[in-house]
Amino acid sequence: MADKKVNEFYTRPPVLGKWESFRQFLWNSETKQFLGRTGASWGKILLFYLIFYSVLIGFFAAMLAVFYQTLDMKKPKWELKESLIGDNPGLGFRPMPPESNVESTLIWYKSSDKGNVQYWQNQLKDFLKIYKKEKHPYDSNIMTCADFQNATDGKVCDVPMTESWHPCLEESGFGFGDPKGGPCIFLKLNKIYSWKPEYYESSDLPDDMSEHLRQKIRKAQSKQEHKMVWITCEGENPADKENIGPFRYIPRDGFMSQYFPFMNQNGYLSPLVAIYFEQPERGVLINIECKAWAKNIHHDRADKRGSVHFELMID
Structure with a gap:
């Protein structure tokens, strides 16, 4: 086939x-x-x-x-000099300018413009909510402390905003609506874990400290009264010093010892000092620098260590 x-x-x-x-x-x-x-x-x-x-x-x-x-949720692994933020606290101020100009340090408002004034007042209301302890989660951990007396173990000292803070209270508009006077600017020391201030005595005051503060420290009647991180504010230039007018520190010109050290305690409240500008010059830009004073606080304007700068202008 x-x-x-x-x-x-x-x-x-x-x-x-x-x-x-x-x-x-x-x-x-x-x-x-x-x-x-x-x-x-x-x-x-x-x-x-x-x-x-x-x-x-x-x-x-x-x-x-x-x-x-390897971590402790209440305690940083590296402290003070070993940490990134170091052991030299800075100062902060409130209220802050709008977020649209985040790098600005200018507090500029017109006292007769209610809408403009309200922005600054609302900024301070939000900032101070925690100090009013409205719905504070650790309210039971906050106690009233005597001056220069630390809280008992596990507790923290209150920052009582009583009538002695007038006119730097919400009821008074924090001074922003005053047609003749100026505003209240709040200062706070930046928190650094376990940092303790070294207090000045009458005999070891630095040369660059103002004579007014020197006299105040020398007049302290007890050793306890030296236990302050002192605050000074002044105009940066001769013209600023002339235009800033009289001002006062409320309730005291510094932070008392009972608020140190910060150990990440539940409910901890950073101490505050309000600067009330009684009669600043209107229509003029005023450069202001505030400094914190303790032996272990060093001032560096460039690195914003130990001091804070802001500008104030009222139309």
Whole structure:
């Protein structure tokens, strides 16, 4: 029987339209493929990624657990000089200018413009909410302390904003609406964990300290009264010193010792000093610098250490 030559020809697949191609990609009934893969192929790839990501998540979870074992949630790993922020606190002021000009330190308002004045008042209301202890989560941990007397173990000292703070109270508009007087600017010392101030005595006052503060420290009647981180404010230039007018510190010209050290206690309140400008010059930009004074506070205007600068302008 003669061999029969068999000719085999390749038949081109039919040309499919866009919709038919997409539909076939979704489900090919001939090859039983879904999205270009068979069921077995999908099972293998899903199993691979399940194992891969399970191992990856387990590895990072283990590393995170080890990392958290080295941390204390109440205490920083590095303190004072060993930390990034160092052991030299700075000063902060409130109210702050609008966020649209975040680098500005200018407090500028028109006392007759209620809308403008309200912005600054609302800034201080929000800042002082915690001091009013409205719905404070650790209200039971805050106690009233005598001057220069630390709180008992586990407690913190209150910062009582009584009538002695007048006119730097919400009821008085913090002085911003006064057509003749000036505003109240609040100062706070930046918190540094476990930092303790070294207090000045009458015999070791620095040369660059103002004579007014020198006299005040020398007149302190007891050793306890020296336990203050003192605050001084003044105009930066001769013209500023002339235009700033009289001002006073409320309730005292410094932060008393019962608020130090900060140990991340529950309910801790940073001490405050309000500067009430009684009669600043109107329509003039006034540059003001405030400094905190203790033996272990060093002043550096460029690095904003131990002092704060802001400008005041009232139209």
